[in-house]
Amino acid sequence: MDISRKWLADYVTIDCDVATLCDRLTMAGIEVEAVESAGGVPAGVVVGRILERKAHPDSDHMSVCRVDVGGGEVLQIVCGAPNCDAGNVVPVAKIGTVFQTPEGEFKIKKSKLRGVESFGMMCSERELGLSDNHEGLMILDPELEPGTPVDRLFPGDVRIEVEVTPNRPDWLSMWGIARDVSCLLDTEAKLPEVVVPECDTVLPQLVTIEATDLCPRYIGRVVRNVKVGPSPAWLRERLESIGLRSINNVVDVTNFVMMELGQPLHAFDLKRLSGERVIVRRAAEGEKITLLDGREVELGTRHLVIADAEKPMALAGVMGGEFSGVSDETTDILLESAVFFSSNIRATSRELGISTDASYRYERGVDYDMAELASDRALQLILATAGGELGSARMDVNGGRPAEKVIPCRFDRIRSLIGTEVSNERMVEIFRKLHLKVDEITGTGCVVTAPLFRLDLEREADLAEEVARINGLDRIPAVAVTGKMCGSIREDSYARLQALRDKVISLGLFECMHYSVVTLKSALSDSRFERGDLIELKNPISPEISLLRPGLLGEMLGTLERNISRRNLNLQLFEIGRVFCGNPEKFPEERYELCIALSGLRHPERFSAERREAYDFYDLKGLLESLFELANIKRYKFVPADDPRFRKGCAAEVVIEGKTAGMFGEAAGKFTDSWRTPYAVFIAQLSVDVLLGADHGAGHYRALPQYPATSRDVAFLAPAGLEHAEILDFVRRCKLPDLESVQLFDVFVDDKLRAAGKKSMAYEFVFRNAARTLTDAEVNERIEKLRGRLAAELKLELR
Amino acid sequence: MNAIIEKINRALAEAETRAAAATDKAAIEQLRIDYLGRNGLFPALSKEMGSVPAEERKETGRAFNAGRTRIQELIDGAMERSGSTAADSVTERPDLTLPGRRRMTGHKHPITMVADECVAVFRRMGFIVADGPEIEDVFHNFDALNTPQDHPSRDEQDTFYFPDGRILRTQTSPVQIRVMESHEPPVRIVAPGRVFRRDTPDATHGMNFHQIEGLYIDRNVSMADLKSVLQTFATEMFGSGVKIRLRPHFFPFTEPSVEYDFSCHMCGGKGCPVCKNSGYIEIAGAGMVDPAVLRNVGYDPEVWSGYAFGMGIERLAMLRYRIPDLRYLYENDVRFLEQF
Incomplete structure (x- = not known):
């Protein structure tokens, strides 16, 4: 909402500058969002005294004046105004002054008017934006000192834009703001005096409320013989000061009073109301109305309308009808000041997508009592600006005044809640300054009655807020942080995820973060899922992006492709994130997944041969092995598997402690073939639950060996299809005493070997005894035995 | 003065000469092996300590410890001297401006x-x-x-x-x-x-x-x-x-x-x-x-x-x-x- 400082000052004395005012408002919960100077005399306009007036040598209507502008400076100014007589004190815009006009900026320059030089401009009231008067120069007080800046004499207005929270509809008016300002600045707030003529004409038929549940109060009154026309300057100025457009005097008055008091008003053209009456009722199903903005709307019983004897004339609380409003021909009006049920107005406004100043106030709740004062105030102003005479008494139809909330309040409880020392007396003072009624004050508490404009006040906690707010949140003391813990950090899942994430990062991967809502294509790129397994939103932002990600693959592919298209070819990425499944037979509804992606050069920062090494299958496998080592996962294996996510023959399932943990391998060509990269892409998708579940901690200490180890190398040619694991298994079965470890140190295949269906392999066998140093002879004997069995049973050609 | 102390004194005199002459790493290492190595003089002498009569044991022990310390000093001194010799320097200083072999570091979002x-x-x-x-x-x-x-x-x-x-x-x-x-x-x-x-x-x-x-x-x-x-x-x-x-x-x-x-x-x-x-x-x-x-x-x-x-x-x-x-x-x- 916009506040005009000048307008606000009609109700409350503001004895501070704008910055202070804004600060006080913000700190009281009326958050100032923008401040803008409006109107006002531009800088550079000063008081000048005309010393001499001479006729222009070359013009009938222009004069050449010499003007004292203070500081010993006398300017020659050519002027066309009739009243530029010597002795007059007038505003003078000196050279360089910039005027803001609707047509744009206008700067005063040294100029020549019909051959005579002029060093400035003497101004009319209109030129200074102070009034519409342009008949001659503005004549100032002759006592004024030449050189005095004129903006100091006629301060401009300031428009302050504030954010009003939904619990405080009473702040949606100048008067409501003024009430709080008076409390903040410790001054008095005063309503304008409202005096209206008496009228005995009772029109019992004028107002009927049928929908009493939706309209607790409707005040109607008739004004006859008004002259609809332009509004007076003061009224236009007030409306324009907060960005409203002037329409005509009657409509402007209703808008003015709404902004002044917060009560929306409506003026009907009485003669357009069939039967010269209004009925507040629910619309009939299918009933139609054409609104002020020209829209035709089909209504139902959920909508509240103001109808005449025949049809709806206005959408209650939201917008008037096209044909019932005040026009230039209007002479008699029905002035509406009503209270409508806020939820109904909110629903209608939202359903039809119409938000007006009136609906904005109604849907937050208006003050039952204010309807009456606002009606009188509008009447007073209509009679003053549009003439006419009162045609009826105030026809006030209502269901009775609602009860005010009575709130018992304990001073100690409030102090303990806000943690601030505030005296009992100060609390009572705050309540009273906020126009709340305070009774039954004792040493421990009081009873507060909340007026009907403060529907937000219901409980003690609400009063605590008022005390905290007005006393100042900056007065809440600084205390030491205290509190009781309520559990152990070991329990929290965040710590475990955090630890896992840190381990993955320590392996050199970059963490990514993707949105959870994805496209069908992204979701189904993870072939573990079918359409029916996916969880779909009812109201996605766009129909294409409507599914919760079932896995992290789809978006990771998107990130890989995006990076590659930006020529970021060397990628080592991961994400740990929540994924969703609608099929309980496959996965729980929410779970965490880890996705890893590798592609490009392993060491792009290195040089020579090392630089050319690209990531391959074993990089990803090794990365997983390292992760398992970091995560204390010991019982795992990689099982050959095929899956549409991966290139056939280049994928494996990861099994941890007998459970499927996920898969990894080279990403399928259907994903990567179109990407502009020479490098293969490797992907792993793992269940975070399985990883965390298999982490049994670091285990117990093992004694360090006391005696040296002895090692022997064995090299051989093996059939190409013989796997490393088979050799290890075989060796294990041989049960060589004191064999500590077996380490593969070379695998070699050249064209010749490949043609022969063979590969060359070399292993180092390390022997160690815990109690003594092994002799060479012992070790030789064992390795010879092993060589014999390798040759005989595995058919290896030993070298 | 018993036999062990005599052996120690002889060894010290010999070691002084050898240490002064030792200029390369191999000679110094040999010095260490001969006197302090697993099969060297001092471990062997320590086995003989048991046979020393009780009244001489204190003096012998002191001589043994002093001798072993002196040998270590001689070895350290020889090492220090040899360190500044040409054998321990490289012929070409590495180009410090070439990029080092970095570990790939991960990044948290x-x-x-x-x-x-x-x-x-x-x-x-x-x-x-x-x-x-x-x-x-x-x-x-x-x-x-x-x-x-x-x-x-x-x-x-x-x-x-x-x-x-x-x-x-x-x-x-x-x-x-x-x-x-x-x-x-x-x-x-x-x-x-x-x-x-x-x-x-x-x-x-x-x-x-x-x-x-x-x-x-x-x-x-x-x-x-x-x-x-x-x-x-x-x-x-x-x-x-x-x-x-x-x-x-x-x-x-x-x-x-x-x-x-x-x-x-x-x-x-x-x-x-x-x-x-x-x-x-x-x-x-x-x-x-x-x-x-x-x-x-x-x-x-x-x-x-x-x-x-x-x-x-x-x-x-x-x-x-x-x-x-x-x-x-x-x-x-x-x-x-x-x-x-």
């Missing part, structure tokens, strides 16, 4: 960095991390939090719904409700997590973002306690000069409600482009838990009181790292990610 940091700060203040589902029901996300039935935030315009009536949580506050439902007070938790709003992605909005929310319920908890926690958080996150400012505000689930600002960490509150010349940066909302919320989870508001606060992690990350557009956080360009 800026959102995670900030979330982890927030969690760490609050843990130091005794908060435990709590968690809850992202697919929530309307009760936990709205009803229990005292959100009016026709509150705009419940609109399909603003909240993602599923056909079964559940929603994607719009805030981390339902975690508070779930914890309070299942725990007796006191409760002291923070809940970091992903939340969802039906916003079209732009520079400051996304379909999802992250919040961290705190809750403390106990006897006699006051706004002063809330302020102290927020002030501590501000200084831990943004530096000791950062002050907080509370402003009254309105939220359905707290009363009194506040918004809190941090004094601008860039300009120290003097005004700069980061704080739009206000000296303060709006962070988020907080307040004293509304009595209605306490009643909804079965806590007696006459006995228990508490505060809750929340903030957006993306917002903190954008402030901290001066990231101008929220979308960069979800694009995952490696040139962006490697900066953190």
